Amino acid sequence: MIRLIIMDVDGVLTDGRIILDDNGVEYKFFDVKDGHIFHIIHNFGIKTAIVSGRYSEVTNIRAKQLGVEDVYQDVHNKMTAYGELKRKYNLNNDEIAYIGDDVIDIPPMIVSGFSACPSDAHQEVKKVSDYISPLPGGRGAVRDIVEYIMKQEGIWEEMMKKYLLIDGYGIV
Template structure:
């Protein structure tokens, strides 16, 4: 199936965090406090997708208060942290959200994301993902994780479904 057809069926985007919404680095201070750096462009992309009627969720292997705060800031209601086996979680989310796997785009960067990428309607690897993911993915972003990869995907979906112009109209003079 070509990319445009895959894009037309997407209702829900699920994404990993570390290596997708961030560059994969974690900073720990002397007190053990963790910080992450998120791309504002990804946040704007999430808002554009939501305004176009799409849903977004996070499925991540690690647990972090920072991720919970970022999800809340972006009105992301689907948040699953500490997930060791991601495919069963993606399947459970699909059932809960009343969508099929074909209606899901999943974005990942490393081997724990491989099974979801292989099973959903639009499997996406970030530009610096593990080779196995880039090989399995229907789409690989031109930018690495943490540099607007999710925003790029959202723009690709909206353009392939003829929703880009109506989505950005509110930003034009």
């Protein structure tokens, strides 16, 4: 059973573009559909974490909005953060899913119990992924991957019952 989903930011939660204005202010594009899935899985007790190779205050702001407690930035060896999260939550590799898009993500993808990537991930990342979303990074790939995990874990139907208010939840 997956209990923690770790993911990269740029190219996974965003489309990988980083926009800088004349004052050096950074902008990123996030998809609201990706964001909503965080609230759903947190209700099922699945933790989420962000591990990014670069630092961005925008990432901190978005993580807070999404309820992501564990945010690691400016991490060049993602296995270090992976190991810390594994110990913090006392998990086995098979209880961890990792979503990445570039070669820096390959080591934790290989050891995690489930690995996935957006459709526009690097070819080498696709080779080690258990699932490749048909959607690109920053355009619903995280939502698609998390829904796939929920279906594999058998909790998708329970979530749908809660959202559709059926089977004892009462349609008015």
